[in-house]
Amino acid sequence: xxxxxxxxxxxxxxxxxxxxxxxxxxxxxxxxxxxxxxxxxxxxxxxxxxxxxxxxxxxxxxxxxxxxxxxxxxxxxxxxxxxxxxxxxxxxxxxxxxxxxxxxxxxxxxxxxxxxxxxxxxxxxxxxxxxxxxxxxxxxxxxxxxxxxxxxxxxxxxxxxxxxxxxxxxxxxxxxxxxxxxxxxxxxxxxxxxxxxxxxxxxxxxxxxxxxxxxxxxxxx
Numbered sequence: 025x026x027x028x029x030x031x032x033x034x035x036x037x038x039x040x041x042x043x044x045x046x047x048x049x050x051x052x053x054x055x056x057x058x059x060x061x062x063x064x065x066x067x068x069x070x071x072x073x074x075x076x077x078x079x080x081x082x083x084x085x086x087x088x089x090x091x092x093x094x095x096x097x098x099x100x101x102x103x104x105x106x107x108x109x110x111x112x113x114x115x116x117x118x119x120x121x122x123x124x125x126x127x128x129x130x131x132x133x134x135x136x137x138x139x140x141x142x143x144x145x146x147x148x149x150x151x152x153x154x155x156x157x158x159x160x161x162x163x164x165x166x167x168x169x170x171x172x173x174x175x176x177x178x179x180x181x182x183x184x185x186x187x188x189x190x191x192x193x194x195x196x197x198x199x200x201x202x203x204x205x206x207x208x209x210x211x212x213x214x215x216x217x218x219x220x221x222x223x224x225x226x227x228x229x230x231x232x233x234x235x236x237x238x239x240x241x242x243x244x245x
Contacts, residue, residue: 025053025123027114027145029137030060030099031080032205036213037163038127039087039195040188040222041235046088047191053091053121054084057110057141058099076204083201087194093117102140107147110140114148118157125159130238132178133168151243160240166212166221182236185225189232192222 026042028034034042034054045052061073077094084092097110118126128145129138142162149157161184164170169180188195196215199206209216226234 025055025118025121025125026127027055027057027129027141029057029102029129029135029141031056031076032083032199032202033129033138033165033168034080034127035083035087035195035198035202036167036218037129037165038161038235038237039083039198040192040233041127041163041186041237042087042089043191043194043198044186044188046090051090052088053093053117053123054080054089055093055095055114055117056080057095057097058102058137059094059096060099062096062098072204076202079202079204083198086198086201099137100135103136105140107140107144110144111147114144118148119155122155123157125161126157127161127163127237128240130162130164130169130172130180132172132176132180133165134171134173135168138165138168146240149241151241156243156245158243158245160242161237162240163235163237164221166217167207170212180236180238182225182228182238184237184239185229185231185234186237187226187229187231187233188222188235189226192219192233195222 131142222233
């Protein structure tokens with residue numbers, strides 16, 4: 025299960041890893057946590073949110089995602105929204121699907137919504153009861169993670185890499201569905217930037233293309 029603060033974060037952060045999971049026969053569920061028309065209607069209207077959600081569904085079809093859930097938490101105002109309410113909703117969906125692995129946004133991202141979703145996700149993923157989420161990974165989101173404050177030692181430091189050489193084009197195809205979100209190079213939310221990052225993460229570990237993560241928790245059963 026991939027938890028995304030906003031539609032397109034899931035593709036930016038781990039789209040190729042999702043494609044690798046689905047290619048291997050894994051069921052992947054995506055949760056888009058927020059609706060910006062609820063949190064900032066003066067900036068994001070309902071029509072714009074409907075458009076990006078439609079783009080997300082097309083992207084998810086490209087990636088082979090089995091189910092998409094849209095929640096309505098008020099972006100970009102999660103820093104003043106009760107975290108426990110988000111955690112309760114995440115707990116419910118974790119109980120419904122019983123995921124083995126979850127992917128969360130990195131807490132150091134410049135967008136405070138990402139940290140709020142990360143915290144609520146960790147609360148919901150506490151290893152209690154019979155079913156345990158055995159792995160929690162944090163992904164990097166272009167246009168958020170690389171702009172994190174350098175103070176506080178909370179930068180992204182990857183220690184888990186997925187070789188996505190054979191499925192990277194699927195990520196690009198999925199991102200191409202987000203016509204409203206793609207930007208021109210040298211913006212970091214451009215297709216060329218995504219390719220450059222995957223190449224850099226790949227050569228770091230000796231492969232052609234990779235996606236990188238921070239390990240939050242792994243349980244060997």
